[in-house]
Amino acid sequence: MTHIITSLCLRDSGCVDVCPVECIIPGKPQEQWPWFYIDPDTCIDCGACIPECPYGAIFPQDEVPAAYTAKGGEYVSKIDLTGHYEGKNHHGQPVVLDCVRQLQAGEKVDLTADTQANYEYFKNGPGYSAKD
Numbered sequence: 163m164t165h166i167i168t169s170l171c172l173r174d175s176g177c178v179d180v181c182p183v184e185c186i187i188p189g190k191p192q193e194q195w196p197w198f199y200i201d202p203d204t205c206i207d208c209g210a211c212i213p214e215c216p217y218g219a220i221f222p223q224d225e226v227p228a229a230y231t232a233k234g235g236e237y238v239s240k241i242d243l244t245g246h247y248e249g250k251n252h253h254g255q256p257v258v259l260d261c262v263r264q265l266q267a268g269e270k271v272d273l274t275a276d277t278q279a280n281y282e283y284f285k286n287g288p289g290y291s292a293k294d
Contacts, residue, residue, distance in 0.1 A: 164202040165211060166226050168276040169238045170219035171197030172259065176252035177211035177220060179180075186211060189283060196239040196261050199283045221273075228274050234267030 167177070167186070176185045177198060185204035189195025197219070200211075205251065212220045221227070237247055237259075246260040265271065 163207050163223050164205040164280075165198055165200050165207065165209065165220055166219065166223050166277050166280050167198045167211075167215075168219045168226060168229075168230075168273040169197060169240050169279075170217045170236055170273070171215070172217055172219075172247060172249060172262075173198060173257045174214075174216055174252050175255075176214040176216070179252065180210045180214050182206070182208060182210060183197060192259075193261070194241060195283055196241060196259055200281050201284055202285070203280060207209060223277060226273050226277050228272050229270045230273050231268060232265035232269040232271065234265065234269075236265045237262040238265060238271060 173188060175188070175198070183204050183206050185201040187200055187201070205257050207222070209222070239259055239262045241261050243261045244261045245264065247257070247259040247262040249257050251257050
């Protein structure tokens with residue numbers, strides 16, 4: 163089992179810093195792979211990344227919610243969205259995403275498709291691996 167970073171990710175990078183096996187990488191190119199991804203073959207399922215994510219975007223694979231209830235103000239990031247987000251990551255570096263949508267309080271979002279996106283990144287993605 164692995165952990166999954168969902169589309170709630172806004173590329174903070176704090177999760178990368180705490181991963182003991184260096185299995186979390188930013189999607190590249192960002193326009194096609196807008197969040198961070200966990201290499202399922204390398205992840206040791208320690209969960210160290212979960213508390214580091216300020217967006218609550220990381221879940222154990224078997225707990226990725228099919229009906230995530232938004233608190234309000236969160237963003238989802240997917241390539242088919244056209245909203246704009248600007249912020250700073252864990253290290254104070256700028257993060258700009260042009261594929262987001264802000265969620266309304268009480269809105270329910272199915273995040274389960276993000277599990278497949280994570281696996282596809284490592285299977286069919288641009289050839290990046292966590293060891294690069």
